[in-house]
Amino acid sequence: MREFWxxxxxxxTSKAKAKSFIITTLIMMVAIFLLxxxxxxxxxxxxxxxxxxxxxxxVVDTSGxxxxxxxxxxxxxxxxxxxxxxxxxxxxxxxxxTSEDIDSFLTLxxxxxxxxxxxxxxxxxxxxxxPGRIQDALQSIQTEMKANELSLSGAQVQTLFTPIQxxxxxxxxxxxxxxxLNTARxxxxxxxxxxxFSVIMYSSMIAMDVANEKxxxxxxxxxxxxxxxxxxxxxxxxxGSLGILQIIIYGITxxxxxxxxxxxxxxxxxDFFSLKDVSPSTLVYAAVFFVLGFFLYATLAALLGSLVxxxxxxxxxIMPMTLLIVAAFIIAATGLGNPEIGYLKYASYFPFFxxxxxxxxxxxxxLPMWEPLLSIAIMLATIFILxxxxxxxxxxxxxxxxxxxxxxxxxxxxxLGKE
Amino acid sequence: xxxxxxNVTKRFGDFTAVDDLTLSIEEGTMxxxxxxxxxxxxxxxxxxxxxxxxxxxxxxxxxxxISYSTSPEIGYLPEERGLYPKMKVEEQLIFLGxxxxxxxxxxxxxxxxxxxxxxVPQYLNKRVEExxxxxxxxxxxxxxxxxxxxxxxxxxxxxxxxxxxxxxxKRAIIDFRNTGATIIFSSHRMDHVEExxxxxxxxxxxxxxxxGSLREVKxxxxxxxxxxxxxxxxxxxxxxxxxxxxxxxxEGAVFQIEEEDVANELxxxxxxxxxxxxxxxxxxxxxxxxxxxxxxxxx
Numbered sequence: 001m002r003e004f005w006x007x008x009x010x011x012x013t014s015k016a017k018a019k020s021f022i023i024t025t026l027i028m029m030v031a032i033f034l035l036x037x038x039x040x041x042x043x044x045x046x047x048x049x050x051x052x053x054x055x056x057x058x059v060v061d062t063s064g065x066x067x068x069x070x071x072x073x074x075x076x077x078x079x080x081x082x083x084x085x086x087x088x089x090x091x092x093x094x095x096x097x098t099s100e101d102i103d104s105f106l107t108l109x110x111x112x113x114x115x116x117x118x119x120x121x122x123x124x125x126x127x128x129x130x131p132g133r134i135q136d137a138l139q140s141i142q143t144e145m146k147a148n149e150l151s152l153s154g155a156q157v158q159t160l161f162t163p164i165q166x167x168x169x170x171x172x173x174x175x176x177x178x179x180x181l182n183t184a185r186x187x188x189x190x191x192x193x194x195x196x197f198s199v200i201m202y203s204s205m206i207a208m209d210v211a212n213e214k215x216x217x218x219x220x221x222x223x224x225x226x227x228x229x230x231x232x233x234x235x236x237x238x239x240g241s242l243g244i245l246q247i248i249i250y251g252i253t254x255x256x257x258x259x260x261x262x263x264x265x266x267x268x269x270x271d272f273f274s275l276k277d278v279s280p281s282t283l284v285y286a287a288v289f290f291v292l293g294f295f296l297y298a299t300l301a302a303l304l305g306s307l308v309x310x311x312x313x314x315x316x317x318i319m320p321m322t323l324l325i326v327a328a329f330i331i332a333a334t335g336l337g338n339p340e341i342g343y344l345k346y347a348s349y350f351p352f353f354x355x356x357x358x359x360x361x362x363x364x365x366x367l368p369m370w371e372p373l374l375s376i377a378i379m380l381a382t383i384f385i386l387x388x389x390x391x392x393x394x395x396x397x398x399x400x401x402x403x404x405x406x407x408x409x410x411x412x413x414x415x416l417g418k419e
Numbered sequence: 420x421x422x423x424x425x426n427v428t429k430r431f432g433d434f435t436a437v438d439d440l441t442l443s444i445e446e447g448t449m450x451x452x453x454x455x456x457x458x459x460x461x462x463x464x465x466x467x468x469x470x471x472x473x474x475x476x477x478x479x480x481x482x483x484x485i486s487y488s489t490s491p492e493i494g495y496l497p498e499e500r501g502l503y504p505k506m507k508v509e510e511q512l513i514f515l516g517x518x519x520x521x522x523x524x525x526x527x528x529x530x531x532x533x534x535x536x537x538x539v540p541q542y543l544n545k546r547v548e549e550x551x552x553x554x555x556x557x558x559x560x561x562x563x564x565x566x567x568x569x570x571x572x573x574x575x576x577x578x579x580x581x582x583x584x585x586x587x588x589k590r591a592i593i594d595f596r597n598t599g600a601t602i603i604f605s606s607h608r609m610d611h612v613e614e615x616x617x618x619x620x621x622x623x624x625x626x627x628x629x630x631g632s633l634r635e636v637k638x639x640x641x642x643x644x645x646x647x648x649x650x651x652x653x654x655x656x657x658x659x660x661x662x663x664x665x666x667x668x669x670e671g672a673v674f675q676i677e678e679e680d681v682a683n684e685l686x687x688x689x690x691x692x693x694x695x696x697x698x699x700x701x702x703x704x705x706x707x708x709x710x711x712x713x714x715x716x717x718x
Contacts, residue, residue: 002520007518213503
């Protein structure tokens with residue numbers, strides 16, 4: 001057991017002390033703070049650059065009655081659009097737009113039925129919010145005009161446009177309420193990303209580490225003083241603890257960042273994603289599936305890493321494993337909109353998909369307790385089998401040198417391990 | 420007998436890496452293990468360490484098999500040198516020492532002593548990748564013997580070192596043996612083995628073809644060299660009965676003979692040609708024995 005902790009400590013501290021690790025962690029922390037304060041930053045930047053520029057809209061009004069209401073309408077909306085009437089011909093204006101003297105122009109007319117015809121001309125492809133706002137303004141002007149024509153009062157118009165009361169209710173036994181579902185969906189999505197990225201990152205870290213020890217030939221000294229099996233599990237646990245530490249750091253940073261920014265931007269991201277609405281069971285499942293998912297993939301990664309003798313071959317060797325995680329993520333992502341799709345249920349019991357897919361289901365649906373528990377049991381069994389199998393491969397794999405970069409070498413490694 | 424190998428055979432599939440190897444090493448002695456590349460030396464060492472299991476035969480260290488519980492008693496310098504490139508020398512050695520059952524404080528003391536001894540104390544806080552290859556090797560030798568192992572296995576300890584460092588390392592190994600440790604080492608440098616080892620084995624393609632003490636090996640080889648220096652032509656001597664082979668040079672000639680009497684005949688015959696400047700009967704060098712047994716292509 002003593003050697004186990006020595007290797008564990010070494011795997012943990014040598015990584016934790018590495019400059020690359022510290023710098024990545026710091027960058028992520030800064031990024032989280034920036035993300036939490038994104039709207040404040042945008043405001044500050046806008047203040048510094050003098051705020052939003054006023055947009056000038058050149059208008060040719062052939063009817064003569066529309067330009068004033070449009071100006072008034074846009075002013076009440078505080079849209080920052082300045083309406084400027086012009087007498088120039090369409091051709092002249094088109095030329096000006098092409099030569100980029102003006103951004104755009106608008107021609108307005110009213111037909112016999114009293115319908116407004118507007119033509120917006122621009123060169124800019126990015127311009128979609130401005131025409132939308134103009135359209136809205138013209139729409140309400142037309143409504144007013146028609147209401148006048150029909151001699152409707154303002155109150156009558158209001159009644160016409162009263163929105164219906166639409167509420168959604170799902171009586172499926174596994175469904176959560178719509179509000180619950182929305183917060184859960186965001187949380188599940190975020191946590192799915194966390195699980196996905198950390199599993200990919202830390203398991204390839206382990207595979208890399210093992211291959212590194214092999215390629216630097218330090219492995220032979222190591223396994224002459226401690227058994228390969230102990231070495232493998234100490235490594236997996238060491239890097240795993242490091243991963244958990246990193247996630248905890250990010251978690252605390254995120255919590256503090258969103259907490260401190262929450263008071264200042266009402267209606268910001270933090271309102272939408274406030275931790276108090278989150279059911280604690282979702283967080284517990286997130287933790288459980290993170291840990292189990294990590295160990296499952298880490299054991300596989302250590303096994304694969306022990307097969308290669310050069311770090312250049314690691315990526316190629318762990319490719320099938322990466323594809324498994326990506327597949328799990330895609331399957332889970334398709335279920336975000338509808339977590340009750342049939343195949344999700346089956347996928348959630350496949351141990352390599354469980355951490356993401358079962359987490360999605362358990363986060364978005366009210367599942368009976370036995371479902372997640374069963375999948376956890378399957379995962380534990382798989383981890384155990386993989387650990388046992390991995391240890392056998394590892395024992396031979398670490399002694400194997402040469403151009404090994406295919407899964408066929410597993411057989412060779414087991415053979416060598418037995419010898 | 421400290422270390423005993425009895426009829427050890429190791430096969431990888433159809434390939435026999437080590438075939439029926441028997442040897443025993445007394446405590447406090449140095450044992451030389453000679454062989455060409457691929458002869459089975461590293462496989463034998465891995466079996467002694469328990470990294471590989473023998474298909475047949477027994478390996479015992481003081482009567483028990485070597486396993487991870489005996490690891491503090493054993494030091495190993497693998498042929499393929501390797502350390503963590505990014506770790507500092509001290510951290511690295513403490514880590515490896517702790518794995519061999521040392522306490523941190525003892526490890527630090529040992530590291531100080533050995534770095535001084537190998538005249539590289541300035542590398543204590545350097546990363547291994549910053550060191551030259553020869554210095555990395557010194558660090559690795561320290562890793563093999565810092566925990567005072569009772570059995571030290573050195574796979575090609577001198578390869579890649581300059582002559583000064585070879586001497587330094589030899590001295591250290593001899594002193595280490597004098598403290599009572601048993602040392603087994605492999606080499607294809609015959610002169611090192613000749614100088615250091617009481618007992619030796621030559622293995623070739625897994626077969627043990629020579630074994631015994633240095634004197635026994637030389638005597639049983641049954642060939643000696645006669646070196647004669649003369650200003651006269653010695654080609655007539657080539658045909659004297661008992662001369663196995665001869666090589667001429669400007670200074671004279673070296674005759675390989677099987678019977679000591681032939682040396683006298685050679686001397687008489689040479690004197691008949693004229694005065695000679697030098698006459699010597701040389702024992703065969705390990706190099707000669709190795710070449711004769713293993714074949715010229717592997718020398």
